[in-house]
Amino acid sequence: MTSKQLTLSWVVVVAALLLTACNPIPAEPPLPVSVSTPGPACAALEEMAREALASTPPPPARARFDADDRKAFAGSAFGYLCELSEEVGPRESATQEEMKAAAFLMDRFTEFGYSPEIQDFGGSKTAKEFAGPPSRNIILELPGRGEGVVILGAHYDTTPDSVGANDNASGTGVLLALADRLARPPWSNQMVSVFPFTLRLIAFGSEEIGLRGSWHYVEQLTDAELDDIRVMINLDSVGSGTILSAVGNPWLIRHVSESAEREGVFLTTSRRGTSGGFSDNFYFGYAWVPTISFAGDDISRINSPDDAIEFINPVLLGDAAVLILDLLASLEDLQCRCR
Numbered sequence: 001m002t003s004k005q006l007t008l009s010w011v012v013v014v015a016a017l018l019l020t021a022c023n024p025i026p027a028e029p030p031l032p033v034s035v036s037t038p039g040p041a042c043a044a045l046e047e048m049a050r051e052a053l054a055s056t057p058p059p060p061a062r063a064r065f066d067a068d069d070r071k072a073f074a075g076s077a078f079g080y081l082c083e084l085s086e087e088v089g090p091r092e093s094a095t096q097e098e099m100k101a102a103a104f105l106m107d108r109f110t111e112f113g114y115s116p117e118i119q120d121f122g123g124s125k126t127a128k129e130f131a132g133p134p135s136r137n138i139i140l141e142l143p144g145r146g147e148g149v150v151i152l153g154a155h156y157d158t159t160p161d162s163v164g165a166n167d168n169a170s171g172t173g174v175l176l177a178l179a180d181r182l183a184r185p186p187w188s189n190q191m192v193s194v195f196p197f198t199l200r201l202i203a204f205g206s207e208e209i210g211l212r213g214s215w216h217y218v219e220q221l222t223d224a225e226l227d228d229i230r231v232m233i234n235l236d237s238v239g240s241g242t243i244l245s246a247v248g249n250p251w252l253i254r255h256v257s258e259s260a261e262r263e264g265v266f267l268t269t270s271r272r273g274t275s276g277g278f279s280d281n282f283y284f285g286y287a288w289v290p291t292i293s294f295a296g297d298d299i300s301r302i303n304s305p306d307d308a309i310e311f312i313n314p315v316l317l318g319d320a321a322v323l324i325l326d327l328l329a330s331l332e333d334l335q336c337r338c339r
């Protein structure tokens with residue numbers, strides 16, 4: 001991989017904002033050193049991405065995250081994306097490759113300070129169990145100072161013979177970058193977050209063969225556990241193109257549109273009542289959980305060998321990370337204005 005092969009395209013940020021929203025989250029401290037220790041290839045690519053990000057226009061003055069934050073998120077997510085796509089490689093659903101990717105994620109989440117839970121599914125003929133080969137979800141939780149649960153999810157498997165740089169090492173990379181940051185001040189202290197709800201992060205398995213991981217997760221919840229889940233945020237293929245899109249519940253779309261304006265992130269939005277797109281948000285929406293799902297505007301190479309790292313735009317990864325953190329910080333009461 002040479003620098004010429006790394007095609008980076010750029011989002012032009014419009015800085016013309018007059019927002020007056022309050023900010024319940026304290027300012028970020030100096031950027032911490034990431035616990036990530038990528039291999040040499042990814043370290044080199046991550047460095048190239050960080051250099052390319054140097055020319056990113058500054059966000060608006062009222063933004064919660066400054067230019068250095070955005071670059072740090074983008075670089076961090078890009079590094080994890082690189083590890084998944086270049087070092088772990090193809091992660092075909094419900095195979096040993098997928099298990100290897102799950103082990104990689106367990107290592108990373110544990111390094112950040114979480115106690116991740118493995119949720120196995122498939123491989124059983126019992127009536128309650130979905131037929132199909134074994135696979136697993138990885139679940140971690142960051143308790144907050146209030147009731148209710150917000151789920152942030154991304155699938156980590158791929159179709160055969162695809163390294164899935166965009167679909168969905170990009171979403172998983174952002175999930176890892178956020179998990180890393182959220183485990184430390186000012187976002188949490190001793191693994192209790194500043195949010196007024198529990199944040200549950202889930203890396204779903206076997207999305208590519210019928211949303212099996214998210215189906216299993218929703219299916220095994222009790223009624224009370226399902227009632228506790230107030231919001232599901234999904235990340236799938238957020239790494240290619242020049243602009244992010246968000247599809248979902250109108251209440252969440254309103255919140256994230258405000259976040260995008262505040263942070264100077266271009267975002268296209270589409271309101272849909274109970275679900276948006278066929279990804280892991282689907283079964284949550286089907287169970288009446290308000291959902292929102294993020295993607296980039298170029299999904300032309302997904303599910304193919306062409307879904308490679310040279311088509312990743314790291315700017316989108318940073319955009320997705322700050323949008324989600326800003327959205328989480330703005331969800332104070334979790335009361336869905338669902339109409």
Ligand SMILES: [Zn+2]
Pocket residue numbers: 155167168207236237279
């Ligand atoms: Zn996907």
